[in-house]
Amino acid sequence: MSGLFGVVSLSDCTRTLFYGTDYHSHLGTEVAGLATLDGHFRHRIHSIADTQFKSRFAAHLAEMPGRSGIGVISDSNTQPFIVSAKVGDFAIVTAGLITNKDDLAEKLLEAGQSFSEVARGEINPSELVAKIISSGKSIADGIRLVFDQIEGSCTMLLLTRDGIFAARDARGRLPLVLGRREGSYAVATESSAFVNLGYELMRFVQPGEIVHITAKGAESVWKGSRKRQVCSFMWVYTGYPASAYEGISVEAVRERTGAALAAKDDLKADIVAGVPDSGTGHAIGYAIASGLPFRRPLVKYTPGYGRSYAPPSQEIRDLVAEMKLIPIVDIIRGKRIVLCEDSIVRGTQLKNLTVKKLRDSGAREIHLRAACPPLMFPCIYAVSTRSLDELAARRAIKALEGHEIDDVAEYVDPTTQKHTHMVQWIRDDIGVTTLRYLELDEMISAIGLDADDLCTYCWRGRND
Ligand code: SF4
Known part of the structure; x- marks a missing residue:
């Protein structure tokens, strides 16, 4: 599993990013990462197998200023990935399971692409997704290419110089929810991450929808689909009791x-x-x-x-x-x-x-x-x-x-x-x-x- 959190603010958002990401710690125990943007991208990735997220990342609070940022807690992927591409620079975090990952990687390798990250003999899924997005005409177009090509599921957050793009997997298996407070907008896997940070829940991102989030608002740039197959197991087991998915309380x-x-x-x-x-x-x-x-x-x-x-x-x-x-x-x-x-x-x-x-x-x-x-x-x-x-x-x-x-x-x-x-x-x-x-x-x-x-x-x- 993985949990994602992203925030864009008129003022520094690092502390919010830190706690918002930490509120997803029940969704992964192996690796975590943060990326912020303050003129240039900064990112930190650590193993959390032996130490909790808060202990590992507390020292970075002062080192990673920014008015926008994304974070991830994961069981497997080393992320965020920072990419410089013709569609623009971006940092990316993903959640889901891409079951045709090897076939897609093979095609990219045959086309002359290379991968920097191979962990335990496996291509990093976030890097694979970043490569596909980079081949699009724009960020949103690249995300749609990902949805067209993958089997399995992929929900993602992209931190760009112009806000965050949040995209929920094509069938909405994993949740993604938008929140707002004065001068700031946020997006999260778990709606429970918003409560103590003062965010009001706006709405749930639709399956396959792409939302562009800035400090001024959250605008849908691709409507996605009404057809959904939301993970039942989130309500039964993996989700957090204080969360709601599709407006339905887990507890x-x-x-x-x-x-x-x-x-x-x-x-x-x-x-x-x-x-x-x-x-x-x-x-x-x-x-x-x-x-x-x-x-x-x-x-x-x-x-x-x-x-x-x-x-x-x-x-x-x-x-x-x-x-x-x-x-x-x-x-x-x-x-x-x-x-x-x-x-x-x-x-x-x-x-x-x-x-x-x-x-x-x-x-x-x-x-x-x-x-x-x-x-x-x-x-x-x-x-x-x-x-x-x-x-x-x-x-x-x-x-x-x-x-x-x-x-x-x-x-x-x-x-x-x-x-x-x-x-x-x-x-x-x-x-x-x-x-x-x-x-x-x-x-x-x-x-x-x-x-x-x-x-x-x-x-x-x-x-x-
Ligand atoms: S319901 Fe089961 S198979 Fe479907 S996404 Fe959830 S855990 Fe996976």
Whole structure:
């Protein structure tokens, strides 16, 4: 994942850029970068694998003056990229996943282009996008070339000598939102970045739209499309609770998914809990709807730890998860617990750490409830850290069938025996008393957009 923030002001904006970018730290744990413009471009890029963004970049606050700037927090790409091209000088940050990156790079290499950045044998996607933009007649024309040529998704911010160009990917899978305060306009992945910085939310950028932002306003220079497939997983898991996408609050959706799970249950339980932190909103919704008390049997020791999902190595993910969750034995001992989780991706942390901690602390029963259906397919648009054979559902299918299978339609369908057996296998593997998933139409209903307006690829393997 990646989170983007950009700002243009009548006065210096570096401090705003610093905090606005930092408010996207939940979307990446590997690398971060800032670029500002004050007559000339300045940029800084650092690894944030061991140190939080604020610690790494605080020293640059005084060194990077400017009235406009862009920032990024990312799991992979080293960016911003600074480019000097016939369309003008620009700095660029991108978010998304370009699945035909190698083919596009090959074409550019054959045409005589070269790439300066090759990390771990891979072309840097932001540099690739910058090259395509540079071949356009203008910045906006170049961005449209990117949208025409890429497969996957790409949302981007370009810092130019004449303001920021903000472009949301062609199907709007990742959010992008505009905000304003006196003398300044800003753009962000997460609307929650605006609140404490005093920005009023103006509107959400449309899929494929290109917006030109200056200190005087935000003008649409390309309307884009009304056809959208917004990432459902942002509401369920990856997004920040205080944000809204397409005007729909993340926390409110999580409370609705929890309520929908409770509506299907008639459990005799003592407490409801969420797997911290992303299961909390779902658990609150479950507790309100069921009348069972919301308690915290596990608390997260936050200082020094990031999210356990984002680091690319499983070893690091497990270590972070093991160390950061602390059980409260007095709350757990002898209790029948409804444990709400956003999703079950791999299931290994749940099994080896969360459920084990609850069992070791004396939990009598654990009823696991997931706020979305079993994840069946790796994301091909935004979240690149899971592979097919890592997914709990795929491991279950392989165990039940004796080998991997391509056609998993029967397992996707919640009315089939095969689906039931898959869920039972995952329940037994994780070691909980009962397991239930929210069904796809219930999740879509909790989000509140039409099914056609949502990306649900990771559950169905298609969007239609
Ligand atoms: S495949 Fe899943 S995670 Fe990826 S954009 Fe679609 S809904 Fe989001």
